[in-house]
Amino acid sequence: MKYLPAAMRRAIKVGRLTLNGPNGFSESLGGDAQGPDVAVRLHDPALDWKLVLNPEINVPEAYMDGTLTIEQGSIYDLIALAMQNYDGLQSASGLKISRGLTRVAKKALTFNPVGRASRNARHHYDTGNAFYKLWLDEDMQYSCGYFPTGGETLEEAQTGKKRHIAAKLGLEPGQRVLDIGCGWGGLSLYLAKLEGVEVTGITLSPEQQTVAQARADALGLSNRVRFELVDYRHVTERFDRIVSVGMLEHVGEAALGTYFRRVRDCLEDEGVALIHSISNRAHVTTPSPFILKHIFPGGHIPTLSEAVGHVEKAGLWVHDAEIWRLHYARTLAHWRQRFGAVRDQVVEMYDETFARMWEYYLAASECSFRYGSNMVMQLQIGLMQDAVPLGREYIAEREADYRHRETRFLKDVHRSADQALKHAA
Secondary structure (H helix, E strand, O other): OOHHHHHHHHHOOOOEEEEEOHHHOEEEEEOOOOOOEEEEEEOOOOHHHHHHHOHHHHHHHHHHHOOEEEEEOOHHHHHHHHHHOHHHHHHHOOHHHHHHHHHHOHHHHOOOOHHHHHHHHHHHHOOOHHHHHHHOOOOOOOOOOOOOOOOOOHHHHHHHHHHHHHHHHOOOOOOEEEEEOOOOOHHHHHHHHHHOOEEEEEEOOHHHHHHHHHHHHHOOOOOOEEEEEOOHHHOOOOEEEEEEEOOHHHOOHHHHHHHHHHHHHHEEEEEEEEEEEEEEOOOOOOOOHHHHHHHOOOOOOOOHHHHHHHHHHOOOEEEEEEEEOOHHHHHHHHHHHHHHHOHHHHHHHOOHHHHHHHHHHHHHHHHHHHOOOEEEEEEEEEOOOOOOOOOOHHHHHHHHHHHHHHHHOHHHHHHHHHHHHHHHO
C-alpha cells in the first residue's frame, strides 16, 4: 500500500487510525489520545487509491461489500475520526475535487419532477414497514425528536416534538390541517385527537399511506382524518394550518420556490404553516453521493438563508424561526443503538450488504449533526403579519396544556401502529 498511508499521514491529527492491508501491510497513523482509536482492514488492493480518490462514496461502498472491515472500534468511530480530521482529509485526498464536482451537478442530481419524486420516495420509504418498526419509536416517527433537557427517552422526545409543533400551530377545534409528508400518520393522528381538527395527510409512499389510513380507521378517526397518495404540487384545497416535517429535504433545490408557493396557495389568509426540516449552517450545501445513490435519491438539504429566501419570494411572513442543533444527533444515537440490537433480524429480512448500508447511513448521519454543520430548523410562516401572538409565551403555555391532555389518548395512538402493521401483514 502506498497512496492511502501517505494521504492519512498528512490528514490524521486527532485520534489514531491503523491501516491493515494486503500482504501483511500495517501502519498506525496519528496517535492523539483525544480522538477515536480505529483499526481497519482493507481486503482489496485497489482501495489503496480508491479511498484517496473519492472517500465519500468509496469508503461506504467498500464497507457495504465487505472489502473494508473494522477490526477495532466501529463504523461510527471511523466516521467520527474522519469528521474530526475533515480539514486534513480535504487537503490530503480528492475530497475537495469530488465535492466540487457534486456541487456543480447538484441541480441535476436533486431535480425532482412529479414522476421522479414518487420513485425516489418509494425507493426509501417502501423498504418495508416492518423494517422501520424494528427500530423506530412506538409511533414510528422518522424525524428528529425534541430533547430540551437532553435526558429524554426516544419516545418522550418524539412525543415532545409533536407537542411542540402542535403548540406552534395554534390549533382550534374544527380547523382543517394539511400534513405534507405525513409518514405513517403519527403526527396527523396526534393533532386530530388533541384538538378535534380535520387532517389531510399526503405521502408518496403506498406502504406509508396504507398503514396511516389503517391507523385512522382503528382509532375511529376516518371521518376526520384521511391519508392520500398525492404529490404536494397537486394539492388545490386551502387549509387553516399546514405542517410539514422532514419533507422539505426531499423537494430538491430547483423546486424549493415551487414548494413555498404551494404552501402559500394552500393556506387560508389567516392560516399558519410550520415547516420542520434538516438544514445546514453552510452557505451552500453539497449532497452526499452515498446518500443520493443508496438512501435518498434526489435529496437536498436547504440552508436557513436558502429556505427563508424562498419564503420571502413567496410573499410569506416568517413568524418564528427556531434552530435545533444537537437534537438530531441524540435521535440518531437512539436509532443507531436500536438498529444494532435488531441487526440480525435485518440481515435475515434483507442481507448483510443492506445491514451494512444502514449501519453506515445512521452512523454518518449522527456524525454529521454531532461533528459537522447539520442542524434542524423550524419555520413558522403565514400570510398575515399578526396570524400568531406577538410573544412566544403561548408556545410553552399550550405545551403544558397538551402534556396533560395527551395522556388520555397517547397509548391508543401508539397502539394503532402495531394494529395497522399486523393488519397490513
